[in-house]
Amino acid sequence: MSKDQQVQPHNRVTVVVLVENKPGVLNRIVSLFRRRAFNVDSLTVGRTHRPHVSRMTIVIDNERLNPKRLAANLFKQVNVIDVQVLDEQPHVSRDLALIKVRTDDIESRNAVTDICERFPARIIDIGPEVAIVEIAAAEERVEALVEELRPVGIVEMIRTGVVAMGRGTRIHDTNYEPVIPVKQNGAGYHPV
Secondary structure, X not given: OOXXXXXXXXXXXXXXXXXXXXXXXXXXXXXXXXXXXOOEEEEEEEEOOOOOEXXXXXXXXXXXXXXXXXXXXXXXXXXXXXXXXXXXXXXXEEEEEEEXXXXXXXXXXXXXXXXXXXXXXEEEEEOOOEEEEEEEEOHHHHHHHHHHHOOOOEEEEEEEEEEEXXXXXXXXXXXXXXXXXXXXXXXXXXXX
């Protein structure tokens, strides 16, 4: 298996949801998880190449979760266009982290440089006291880098959460077009 292919731990499931890019959609999706007391390990939302469609990547603890039932419940939500459980197919996933570490002496600077050379990480900012390290990799590699940098002295850290996509020709897209009401001699609707 290549480094690019993600192997998900058995107690977690990755779900990708295409939704209308409208206010309140995220709140409705998160409320579904809250009502069922599911723990969300990671939640990322971003626009797609279609301006009216957003894509959510949700990683959930699945100890008491039936992924197919969850997908069916998500699909019933208002503004949900499509749902896909990625653990059922080969996929690539990435997590981005920015990690600020102490580099106030030559030993810590050298240690950070050596660590970054062993990982798909790079120093994107360095000053007299701290440096910022960037990594975009599989979640396990990000965790491993964090553990390597911990003895040097992590000052601050932010992670984006997991984004995932099916490998090869496994495309999760939609031809969805929003319907906008238009008044013509009374009422009518047509796609934009």
